[in-house]
Amino acid sequence: MARAPQVLRGMRDFLPEQMLLRQHVLNTFRDVFERYGFEPIETPVIEYLETLTGKYGEDEKLIYSFQDRGERDVGLRYDLTVPLARFVANHRNELTFPFKRYHIAPVFRADRPQRGRYREFWQCDADIVGTKSMMADAEVVSVWIDALSAINMPGFVVHINHRKLLMSLAEVAGVPDEQTPTIHRAIDKLAKIGEDGVLEEMKSNGIPEDAARKVLDLVSITGEPDKVFDELANRLAGNELAEEGIAELRALFRFLDQMGAASEHYTLDLTLARGLDYYTGPVFEAMSVDANIGSLGGAGRYDGLVGMFSGEDLPATGCSLGLERIFDVIQERNLVDAPSTVSKALVTVFNEDTIGDSLALVGELRRAGIQSEVFVGEKLELRRQMQFANRKGIPLTVILGPDEIQAGQAVLREMESGEQTTISRNDVAETIRTRLGLS
RNA sequence: GUGCCCGUAGCUCAAUCGGCAGAGCACUGGUCUGUGGAACCAGGGGUUGCGGGUUCGAGCCCCGCCGGGCACCCCA
Known part of the structure; x- marks a missing residue:
């Protein structure tokens, strides 16, 4: 005993019974993705380090990187989105656009492990490359809702915001652009620490009180999406970025409604601030109010990312579900029946x-x-x-x-x-x- | 990456002040030579996560590492 080696921190083994459940979930996701016309691709686990760097902002320090035998600087993929952008740049002449693909595979982050947070985990992504139409974003939100519904995930809601609205906040408040991330970090915590907490957080990071209040007033607007959009349009009139964002979100919500997406599973949330650098349009986050495990998935539009590889811009939008968190919830709550063995x-x-x-x-x-x-x-x-x-x-x-x-x-x-x-x-x-x- | 809590049999845990490492479940064998789940009996299993230090003596105290968790940071 105690002589057997351990697995690496933040990584785990799976027993057959667990694998049967995981495969059941993965098969369900595959079915849902293919029902929408998404097609499978695969890419290498390891990429040149330079492919991965400069895309994630602060999070870049969590990339697993090392030198291979040929002394090349390489890294394990941090997500499936950046590899997709590289993939599209490489194969753009062989693909038919708009290109819809799904990709289910492990990714790696050198993060400090916690419940629902691992160093190796699987992501289930569905993305559409080559269109700026909000129809694509609506498809992405809808496929997400269907996938989570298909595995009986309890009480989940897709929160929706827009990067352009987020970017306009600093402008509206009259503070320098460098303060934008500070503002985002603060408002993202609204549900958690309350208005006073958010104000305090902004003030202690050097944002004047009246500017902070202005930001808080804006993102606190709630209600029927159309009403909120009207109110925002009013208050942000003349701000070009904000107006674009509002117009896109109006279209997105209209399309979702027309597709018959279940309205209890998505909501406008002006405080949602997703950190990854590459987002440019609508951003999404799937959360389970019941499950207490953080977000189940993140998503958004990233129109500039493919261009970073090919020089030729290709707009793109997509979503990502974290299998381990979903799997942990399903396992804890016994939400899905899977056989305990393969033999009949x-x-x-x-x-x-x-x-x-x-x-x-x-x-x-x-x-x-x-x-x-x-x-x-x-x-x-x-x-x-x-x-x-x-x-x-x-x-x-x-x-x-x-x-x-x-x-x-x-x-x-x-x-x-x-x-x-x-x-x-x-x-x-x-x-x-x-x-x-x-x- | 920062701060804190934790680590004893496969699992869940016990062990007085620093004084002989234990229980339940699980496992193996038997009661039971053509039939699983129950019951009873017996048995195996440990360098107390790893390494060092203090001590007559360490599961217990100190240091480092490995692993798990919580709060930050951030995220799926």
């Missing part, structure tokens, strides 16, 4: 002399498309094999002893009920298929 049937082995009969039968079951296994242990007591099936949750066992073999029969046992039926050896595969609802 266990063919038992009576003794050394009947091994051949059992092997022949399991082969037949497999050719009939039934996920099945034969007991491959060394000790062949039947009770041991029953126990094996029971513990793994295999629903059916086939008992094939000398009596059955002699009579050309087999005994099919339903493990949950204990009910046994003797059937003809020739009917085993078909009977099992019927029981499993396969034919």
Whole structure:
């Protein structure tokens, strides 16, 4: 004991039962993404370091970087968005635009681990490249809502804001542009620390009180989106950035409504400030009010990112879901049913002399498309094999002893009920298929 | 990256003031040589996360590292 090496900090192993649940979630997401016309791609886990740097702002320090054997400076991907931009820049002549892709893969961050925060975690991204239309942003929000709904995520809401509105705040308040991040950081905490806290935070970071109040008044506007947009348009009249942002958000909300997106799952939130440098338009964050695990996903429009690689601007928007957080919630709350094992049937082995009969039968079951296994242990007591099936949750066992073999029969046992039926050896595969609802 | 809490069997935890490392569950075997889940009996399992220090003596005190958690920062 205690001699076995540990896994690296912030990284984990998954047992088969957990993997079956993860795969179930991933398959659900894949289905939803493909229902919207998103197509799969894959990119390398490792990129040249320069591909990754200069895209994330402050967070850049969390990139896992090192030198490979050829002394190249490389890094593990920090998200799937920057690799997508690089991918599009490389393959732009081979793609049909608007290009819709999904990408489900692990990413790495050298962050300090906590609940729901790991150093290796999977992201599930869906993005649309090559259009500025707010239809694309609406699709992204909608696919997100459908994906989270499909796995029964409780009480989730997609918060929506706009980068251009956020950028106009400093201007409106009359403080220098460098203060913009400070303002964003402060207002993002409104729900958490309240108005006084936000004012205090801005003031202690050198923002004059009247400017701080002006900002707070603006982002505190709530209500029906259209009303909020009218109010904002009024107060921000003449501010070009803000006007663009408002117009785009109006279109986005109209499209969402026309698509029939479930309105209880999205909301305008003027305090939402997403930190990543590359966002340029609408920004989104998916949160579960019930689950207490932070955000489930972040998203937004990043019209300048592809251009950083190709010199040719291609607008893009997309969303990202964090599998580990979703998985942790599902597991804790038992939200999704997934089988505990892959096998549907266990063919038992009576003794050394009947091994051949059992092997022949399991082969037949497999050719009939039934996920099945034969007991491959060394000790062949039947009770041991029953126990094996029971513990793994295999629903059916086939008992094939000398009596059955002699009579050309087999005994099919339903493990949950204990009910046994003797059937003809020739009917085993078909009977099992019927029981499993396969034919 | 900063501050704090924590680490004893596979899991959950106990061990008085620094004085012989334990229990339940799980696991293995048996009661039970053609049938799992229950019960009873027995058994295996530990350099107390790792390394150093203090002490006659360390699971307990001190230092470093590894790992987990909380709050920041930030984020999925």
